[in-house]
Amino acid sequence: xxxxxxxxxxxxxxxxxxxxxxxxxxxxxxxxxxxxxxxxxxxxxxxxxxxxxxxxxxxxxxxxxxxxxxxxxxxxxxxxxxxxxxxxxxxxxxxxxxxxxxxxxxxxxxxxxxxxxxxxxxxxxxxxxxxxxxxxxxxxxxxxxxxxxxxxxxxxxxxxxxxxxxxxxxxxxxxxxxxxxxxxxxxxxxxxxxxxxxxxxxxxxxxxxxxxxxxxxxxxxxxxxxxxxxxxxxxxxxxxxxxxxxxxxxxxxxxxxxxxxxxxxxxxxxxxx
Numbered sequence: 001x002x003x004x005x006x007x008x009x010x011x012x013x014x015x016x017x018x019x020x021x022x023x024x025x026x027x028x029x030x031x032x033x034x035x036x037x038x039x040x041x042x043x044x045x046x047x048x049x050x051x052x053x054x055x056x057x058x059x060x061x062x063x064x065x066x067x068x069x070x071x072x073x074x075x076x077x078x079x080x081x082x083x084x085x086x087x088x089x090x091x092x093x094x095x096x097x098x099x100x101x102x103x104x105x106x107x108x109x110x111x112x113x114x115x116x117x118x119x120x121x122x123x124x125x126x127x128x129x130x131x132x133x134x135x136x137x138x139x140x141x142x143x144x145x146x147x148x149x150x151x152x153x154x155x156x157x158x159x160x161x162x163x164x165x166x167x168x169x170x171x172x173x174x175x176x177x178x179x180x181x182x183x184x185x186x187x188x189x190x191x192x193x194x195x196x197x198x199x200x201x202x203x204x205x206x207x208x209x210x211x212x213x214x215x216x217x218x219x220x221x222x223x224x225x226x227x228x229x230x231x232x233x234x235x236x237x238x239x240x241x242x243x244x245x246x247x248x249x250x251x252x253x254x255x256x257x258x259x260x261x262x263x264x265x266x267x268x269x270x271x272x273x
Contacts, residue, residue: 009061013053016097019089020082024075025097026053027105028064038069038111038140038264039098041091041127045118045247047148047167047175048079048087056117059247063115066257067264070107072098076123079178084185091127092135099137111264113141113203115256117247118167119175121147125222126190132201141263143206143256146246149194150218151176151186157217165214166242172215194222199229206259207235208252213243234259 014025029037042060044051053060053073060071074094076087095112102109114131116124121144128142153173159165180186189196207223209216216237223235238252246252 009064011057011061016093018077018093019086021077023077023090023093024053025094026060026073026075028060028071028073030064030068033106034068036102036106036108038067038113038260039107039109040067040069040071040260041094041098041112041114041124042071042073043076043091043114043116043120043123044073045116045120045244046078047171048119048122048179049175050078051119056247059117059253062253063257063260066254067260069260069264070098070105079175080181083178084180084188084191087123087179088126088130088190091123092130095127095131095135095137109137111267112137112139113143113260113263114139115143115145116147117145118243119148119179121145121219122149122191122193125149125193128202129193129196129198130190132203139203140267141204141206141260142202143208143259144219144222145208145252145256146210146213146215146243147207147219147222148172148175148215149192149222150215151180151192152195155194155217155221157214159212159214163212165212166244167214169214194218194225199226199231202226202229202231204232204263205234206256207233208246208255209235209237210241210243210246211237211239212241213246215243
């Protein structure tokens, strides 16, 4: 059964030429026309090897409602069949498509952001850097929810014996091996954001970590690195929450939507001045 939020959202599927094959985008927006709306690109979780846009229906619908945005969930190519940089380039193709079709989509390309959970957080962070470096358009913000940012896996939390995590080191390691089969890619700044020394100029960030997540150290470390580089960054550790459940917690989604609203509002004010 769909939630009340999902029932009032207009959801459409679009097929698009991706980096090496056709991919599917799933768009979410309020049915009421409100002029040009901001855009949020979302990347689902699944450790790089599984997952579909549908699994993010709840978070994407809520962001579309609370941020009054066009949310574009990217059905990116999955590893190991399609390793780095295919999924990342699929995201870039999705962003180019929105920019090229801004008018029929009623999309405000001066107010665009990227978000993701788990492996999707890695792709969101990588795409933020890729757009900064290569695109004529820009992202205003990024939201990373329990992101996987450290292929070296040298920053693992000690949760103690009383906590049973919902994602284990072995599962995470398998995903990284599938996505990054070549060791040289595991230091690439688009694949290992935490290793990047070029963080200046990235969009404002909201980083959500989960207390009961073995990987929360890397998310918080990356937040600290962004702050040191002068990137406006908010980092919140959610108590008594595990890795996989973070993206479904209402308090997290509300905080992400509030962050986007704040950034989109500031961007709108700058564009009018």
